[in-house]
Amino acid sequence: xxxxxxxEEKYLLDVRAISVxxxxxxxxxxxxxxxREGSVTALVGSNGAGKTAIMKSISGILPTSEGSxxxxxxxLDRLAPHERVExxxxxxxxxxxxxxxxxxxxxLEIGAYSRKARKxxxxxxxxxxxxxxxxxxxxxxxxxSLSGGEQQMLAIGRGLMSMPSLLMLDEPSLGLAPxxxxxxxxxxxxxxxxxxxxxxxxxxxxxxxxxxxxxxxLETGRIKLKGKGSELLENPHIKKAYLGL
Amino acid sequence: MELTRIxxxxxxxxxxxxxxxxxxVGLNLIYGTMRLLNIAHGELIMLGAxxxxxxxxxxxxxxxxxxxxxxxxxxxIGLIVCWSIFLPIIKTSKSAAVLESNSLLIFFGLSVIFSxxxxxxWTADIRGYSYMTKVFYILGVPLMHNRLxxxxxxxxxxxxxxxxxxxTMLGKAIRALIQDREASQLVGINARFIYIFSFCLGFAMAGxxxxxxxxxxxxxPFMGLPYTIVAFIVIVLGGLGNIFGSLMGGFLLGLLETIGxxxxxxxxxxxxxxxxxxxxxxxxxxxxxxxxxx
Ligand SMILES: Nc1ncnc2c1ncn2[C@@H]1O[C@H](COP(=O)(O)OP(=O)(O)OP(=O)(O)O)[C@@H](O)[C@H]1O
Ligand SMILES: [Mg+2]
Numbered sequence: 001x002x003x004x005x006x007x008e009e010k011y012l013l014d015v016r017a018i019s020v021x022x023x024x025x026x027x028x029x030x031x032x033x034x035x036r037e038g039s040v041t042a043l044v045g046s047n048g049a050g051k052t053a054i055m056k057s058i059s060g061i062l063p064t065s066e067g068s069x070x071x072x073x074x075x076l077d078r079l080a081p082h083e084r085v086e087x088x089x090x091x092x093x094x095x096x097x098x099x100x101x102x103x104x105x106x107x108l109e110i111g112a113y114s115r116k117a118r119k120x121x122x123x124x125x126x127x128x129x130x131x132x133x134x135x136x137x138x139x140x141x142x143x144x145s146l147s148g149g150e151q152q153m154l155a156i157g158r159g160l161m162s163m164p165s166l167l168m169l170d171e172p173s174l175g176l177a178p179x180x181x182x183x184x185x186x187x188x189x190x191x192x193x194x195x196x197x198x199x200x201x202x203x204x205x206x207x208x209x210x211x212x213x214x215x216x217x218l219e220t221g222r223i224k225l226k227g228k229g230s231e232l233l234e235n236p237h238i239k240k241a242y243l244g245l
Numbered sequence: 246m247e248l249t250r251i252x253x254x255x256x257x258x259x260x261x262x263x264x265x266x267x268x269x270v271g272l273n274l275i276y277g278t279m280r281l282l283n284i285a286h287g288e289l290i291m292l293g294a295x296x297x298x299x300x301x302x303x304x305x306x307x308x309x310x311x312x313x314x315x316x317x318x319x320x321x322i323g324l325i326v327c328w329s330i331f332l333p334i335i336k337t338s339k340s341a342a343v344l345e346s347n348s349l350l351i352f353f354g355l356s357v358i359f360s361x362x363x364x365x366x367w368t369a370d371i372r373g374y375s376y377m378t379k380v381f382y383i384l385g386v387p388l389m390h391n392r393l394x395x396x397x398x399x400x401x402x403x404x405x406x407x408x409x410x411x412x413t414m415l416g417k418a419i420r421a422l423i424q425d426r427e428a429s430q431l432v433g434i435n436a437r438f439i440y441i442f443s444f445c446l447g448f449a450m451a452g453x454x455x456x457x458x459x460x461x462x463x464x465x466p467f468m469g470l471p472y473t474i475v476a477f478i479v480i481v482l483g484g485l486g487n488i489f490g491s492l493m494g495g496f497l498l499g500l501l502e503t504i505g506x507x508x509x510x511x512x513x514x515x516x517x518x519x520x521x522x523x524x525x526x527x528x529x530x531x532x533x534x535x536x537x538x539x
Contacts, residue, residue: 023339061427085433097428099421110421113414114433162433 011070012037012166012197013058018067020053027053028221030067035166040188040198042208042229044242045218051201052094054218055170058199059091060084071166086114090164094171094201096155100144104135107143107154111161120163128157131187149180156187160196167191168199173207185211205242209233217242249385254507255500256383260392262499263399264454268472269479269491270406271450277423277486278443280345281331284352286451286476287469288359289319293455294464295363298372308376312398312456319452320445326355327444332437356469364466372464395457402453403492406446410488419443423486471515478522484532493534 013035020028028050035041045051056062058069060081069076076084099107108128112121129136132153138146146154152172159167169188173181185207192198202208209215212229217238225232232238239245272286293315300306300314330351338344377390410416422429422439430436454472462468479498483490498521505517525533 059431061430080435080437081430082433082435085431091431093428093431097425097431099424099428101424102417102421106417109414110417110429110434111432113418117433118414158432 010037011035012072013199014070014073015054015058016068016070018054018057018064018069020050020057020062021065022053022062026221028218031218031221031223033216033223033226035197035199036214037165037197038192038195039213040192040200040211042200042202042212042215043218044202044205044208044215046203046242048220049218050221051218052170053221055091055093055168055199055201058084058168059089082114085162085164086116088163088165089168090159090162090166091168092155092159092170092172094174096148096151098143098146098151098154098158100142102143103140104143104146104154105139107158108135108161111158112163114162117162121161124161124163128160131160131190132157149176149183152176152180152184153187156184156191160191164196166197166199168201170201171203172200173202173204181207205238206233209238252384252386254503256386256388258500258503259496260396260499261503262496263396263403264457264495265475265479265499266403266492266495267399267450267454267457268476269483269495270403270488271447271454272476273480273483273486273488273491274419274443274450275447276480277488278419279331279335279440280341281348282352282477283447284349284473285356285359285469286447287471287473288356289322289448289451289469290455290458290472291363291464291466291469292322292359293319293452294459294462294468295367295372295455296452297456297459298374298464301374301376308456308460309394312453315452315456316449320449322452323445323448324441326448327441331444332440335440356473360466360469367466369466373462374459376460389461391460395460398457399454402450403495406450407489407492415442420488474515475518478518480532481522482525482532484534487532487534490532490534494532497533 011034015031015033017030017032018028019026019030031054043051043054053062057064060079064077071087071089099110102110108125109121112118112124117124134150135153135157138150143151143154156172172184176184181204188198188200189211200208200212209229209232215227215229215232216223217225225235227235268286268290272283275281275283296315296318297308297311300311301308331348334347335344338347377394379390380387381390410420418429418434419439422434422436426436475498479494480491482498483494498518501521502514502517506514
């Protein structure tokens, strides 16, 4: 894929030709993509395609050895993960990574660790409890004692506590029952309607493409396709490789 | 056994247990956050004891004031060591295993350097001083003022550190980092800052323990090692990374040791502690409190 030549568009996130390594192992090559402000943008691909590697490098957990990442027109490359959170990037990681021995409430509080979020901690937490009523009922329970679906809610809630302008979700529907998957996608729409830009990574290709404004297809560490979600649903290669048609 | 004797043993156990808790919480903070085992922990205790001793005998500084001075001094050593050695090697270590072995060697080196430096500067003579040696009686049990003071200070500091971990945002960040390093960075915690803070706090607690111990135990350049071992036993007893477990474990080991010694002989103290250690490893390798309490 070549760089986006349309200079008029405003991008919240602009990923330019990044290569990401896990120590010596290269996970992605020359990845380009952009996320329009206010959109739901998706990154789909099969196991091992490099989706998580890209999420981790945007949030600063993995270094980008080549290329550059721009957020709100500023280069992120040298910033530590906590500085990126402060700028407004939040990742709900693959596997949820809820703090097992903090209570639900503590998990949310710690989500608002960044300076700007801490000031509005109580208001944001009330909003999260409104969005996820089951969490409110379990606020004193330890993270480890929650069900998979509840942990996913908590992970999303924790990610929102930092008041991000970009919320990235790495396979939020993984391992959930169909009814929970549906709920997760509804929640994502709700959050997006509140003005939060979404970057969604999924293997659940059909539902993701139905919800995404723009989607990128990642194959073995490289961007293979880009298009509107609805267009990609009709793409013969996607149909064959990802939708089993 | 008569009641006063039982009370005497219990009070002795609680006093030493409070100090064990202080030492072990310090060690476990550093282990929990950075996954580094500070083998030089006992040498910080030794340095704290010497500083208190010299300030008292040379300048007449009251050990009460030294508690604060020594804690600050030890925290400063922690800051220097963390900043100049450990942050760089954390950054350059290719893997956790490399970091672990390198840091063990470095801590071992530090412990050798500190104890030899102390014996060069101050000779290997056994030192000690008398401070608050008045005896008073609670329920017929004779207690020296300095021991009661040490007990109270240790308990207060342990409670404060527990409150810090439970109630403050900084404390929650420390616990979050202990539980999941990557997730803690994703919520905006500055891991480097937490490393430095835990390192300094852990060192300060060790130094303070040395200050307290100096009021009633002998001071030598090589007094540190037994305390390092005690701290290791306690953090295994209470669960690695489980700060609350270390608090309880310190008191528990102090009591068990004192009761065991009173039933047998003082020479058996190390054997008793090691037996407890081996028993725990065999029966409950995750510690008696497991991981679930903190
Ligand atoms: N910790 C690691 N060390 C070395 N290589 C890794 C590590 N984690 C992932 N990889 C490799 O990097 C490549 C990309 O992995 P990544 O986890 O980003 O894929 P993914 O698209 O998220 O897959 P999945 O859908 O299974 O989560 C894979 O080839 C994988 O084997
Ligand atoms: Mg992944």
